[in-house]
Amino acid sequence: MYDISRKALSAALRAGADEAEVYMVKSEVTSIDIRKGLIEGSKENINQGMGIRAVVNGAVGFASTNVVMKMEEAARTAVSSARIRGRDPAWRSFPTDGKYPEIKGTFDPHIKDMELDECIELSTNMLEGASSLPDVLVTAGSFSRVASRRLILNSNGIEVEDKGTAISGFVDVITGQEEPTTAYEYDMSRKMDIDFFNLGKAASELASMSRQGISIEPHRTEVVLHPFAVTDLLTGIFSFAIDADNVQKGRSSLIGRTGEMIASEKLSIIDDGLLEGGIETAMADDEGVPSQTTPIIEKGIFKSYLYDNYTAGKEGINSTGNASRQSYSSPPSVGIRNFIIGYEKSNVIEDTDKGIYINTVIGAHTANYISGDFSVEARNAFTIEKGTLARPIKSLMLSGNVFDILRNINGAGKDRRQVGGTVTPSLRIADMSVVG
C-alpha cells in the first residue's frame, strides 16, 4: 500500500503537479444475507481503490481507480484535469504538519480475524432472537464484519494510516396475517459487543407491540422520538445546515447565526472525531487533518460550522477535521464525524402525560434541506397516556421543521445509543403536528 501510494504521488508530481495527495483504502468484508427466516448465502468482498488529487497553479484535479496498474496513470489524469480548471483563488494548500491524537476502541482483532463459522453463528443468534416471539417472520436481514485500512499521503509531508473494524446486524420482521405490521432493528459497533439475540428479539417485540393499531385524529401534541427517529430527522438536515460549504454558497438557513440561541438551552451538540469506539472515529479525517472535538451547540447557543481544509482556507481559519469521502472514487467534502446530541436525562416517557412515541420515520430524505420543513410517515408509533405506551397507531404523518424541533426539545431519555455516527437519547418535542 505504501509503495504504490508513493509511486502514484511521485507520478503526479513528475507530471507537473505543484502539490499532490493520495488516498488509498483496502477493506475486507464478510457478510451474511438472511431472507425469509433463512440464511441465504454469504459474501466476501475484497476492495481496494485510490483517489488522487493534484494541484496545478491553484486548481485541483481528481482521478481514481481500483486497478493497481492504472494508479500512476490516474495520477497523471488528475494533473490534466487540474490544468483544465481555472485557478481557484480560494485554494491554499493540502493539509500540513499532522500531529495525530491517540484514539481508542476502533480496532478489534477479534473482528479482523473472524471466521465464516462465527459470522454464521452470530447471524443464527439474531434469527433465533427474532423467532423467540410467536407469529413473527424475519423477512430480511444481514450481518457483516469489516476490517479496513486507510492511508493518506500528501506532498506536504502528511502520512497517516488508520486501521479499523466494524460489525453490524440488521433485521426486518413482519407479523400478522390480515393487517401485517413490520419493524426493524439495527446495530453497528467497532468492537464485538453486540448481543445479536437481543437485537433480533427487539425487532420482533416492536412488531408485535405494533399490532392492531388505532387511527387518531389530526392534532398537535408532545412527541417522543426514539434515537432512530432522531437520527433520521435531525442528523441529515442539521448537518446540511452546519456544513461550511453550504454556508459559503448560501444554502444554509444558519448563515451568520453563530452566537445566537437556536435551540433549547438544555441542548448541546458536539461533533467528535475522537469518541472512544465511535463509528466515525479515526486519527485523521479523510484528507489527513488530525481529528478533533468541535462544539456545535452549547446550551442552546450555536457555536460553529464544520469545515474541511478548503472551506476553512476560504475563511482563513483551521479545518475542524471534517473532510469526508463517500469512497475512494470521490474527492472529499465536508461531512460530520460522530454527531453527539446531549440533553438532561429523565424518565421521558413516564414524565409524559399525553403524547405520541415514534420509533422510526420514512421519507426524511424528502424534507426541504434548506428550510428544514419535513412531512414524514411515522412507523411503529404509539400513544402515550399517563406515562406509558398505551396503544399502537396504524398510520401517522408527522410534520414540522427541524429548526423548530431544536427549540422545542423539552426532555430526553436515559437510552442514549449510537446509530451509525449519531449518538443520541430519545428526545421529547413539544407541540408537533400529527395527522392520523
Next chain:
Amino acid sequence: MKNVDFYDVRVVDATTTSIIIDNGNVEEISVNYTRGGGIRALCGGSWGFTSADGYFNEKKALNAASELAISMHSRNPKEKVELAPVEKPVLKDLPSVKIDPRDISIEEKVELLKEMNKRAKLDGISSTSTAYSEAEVKICYTNIDGIDCEYELIRSGFVVSAVASENGIYQAGRESKFGVKGYEIFDENDALELAANAANEALQLIHAKPAKGGNMPVILDQELAGVFVHEAVGHASEADLVLEGSSILDKMIGKQIASPLITIVDDPTLHEYGYFPFDDEGTQSQRTTIIKDGILSSYLHSRETSAKLGGDPGHSRCQGYSMPIVRMSNTYLDNGNSTFDEMLEEIGEGMYLIGSRGGQVNTGEGIFQFNAEKAYLIENGEITTLMRDVSLSGKTLEILNNVTHVGNDLKMNSGRCGKGGQLVPVSDGSPHICISKAVVGGT
C-alpha cells in the same frame, strides 16, 4: 471446478467522468476508471459470492465463492435453489449514440455547463449548480452453462438546480435528464431552457403558500404519478420481496387489484435510462406487463424467483460487482384516453400535485408517502393558487382503485433506484392521472 450446482462471473470495465459547476465555478472534474468482478456460486440452497477490484485472479475468486457456498451448504443445508433455464442472449437493437462524449473535450463540456449555470442565475436566485456525468461501461458475463456474452453502453446526463432566497425563505428548483445516450442529450432536451426552468420554479415557490392537508381528490402530473408507479407498485411486484413476505401483491396474481383503467409495464428494451440488452444473469431483456387492465398479471423475476413462482426471468440487476437482485428497468403506467381538462372538470375542488422530491414505501404494508415539488389548488374546475411542501400518502391498493382518469400524455423520467444498498439506473413514467380520494399532507 468444485462441486457446485451453478456459478457465474461478471466482469465490469467502466470509465466515468463527472463535472460539477457550482455558482459558475468548476467545483469538481473527476475521472474514475474501474474494473472488477462479482462471482456467484450455488451449492444446494446456499449462495456464495465474492467480489474483487482490479485485474483479479478469476479462478481463485471462483474457488473462494464455491467454498463459501459449499461450506454454507454443509453447515446449514436448505431446500435446493432451482434456476429457470435461459438461452444465450442475442444482442439486437442496441441504443446508438449520436455524439460519443469521449469525442468532446472536457473544456467544451465545462463551457456548456457554465452557460447553463448562467441561464439559471436569474434575479433572486442565490445559488446554482450544474452537474454532468458520463459513463462508458463494458459488461462481460459467463456462466457454468457456457453462456458467454458482453455489451458496451454509454450513459450520460445532467442535472441543474437553482436556489431562490427571500427573507430567510429558501426554495429549490431542479431539472435533470439522463439516458442511454451520448452528448446529444444536451441538445435533444434543450438544456439551456431547462436551466432557466429550474430557476423559475425556485422563484415561484418562494411565493407559494404552505399547503393545508386533508382528504381530497387529486390530479398527479406525469412525474409524481411515475414515482408512485415505480415506488408503490413496481417495488411491490419484485418477486424477491413477494417471496420474503414483504409485498402486498403476494398471492394476488390474476386478481383485480386496480381500476380497469390501469396497465403498468416494465420494459428494459426501451431506450430509456433503465435499458439493458441482457440482465446481470445473462437473461435476454423483455417487456413484462405487471398489471393489465387492473388485473395483476406478473411479478418481476430473477432466474431463482422465476423457478419458484413461475413467470419470466430477466429483471436481475446489480450495481458494479455486487450480487444481483430483482430490479425494475423502465417502468410506466400506459396511456389512457382522458385529457387534462376532463380531469379538472371531474374534480371540481381538489389539488393538482406536480413533480417529486422523492418518497418512501413500505411494500409489506402497502403504504407510501411522497413529497411533491409543488401543487396547485383546483377550485371550480380551475387551477388557482400555487402551494408548496405538499405530500401525498396513503395505501397503494386504495389509490390504484381510486384512479378515475388516465391521461394520454405519457412521459418518462430518469433516476437511480436504491435497493439493498445498490443503485441502478432506471426510468419511470405515467400520463396525468386523476384520483378520486387521497391523503394530502401539508405543514
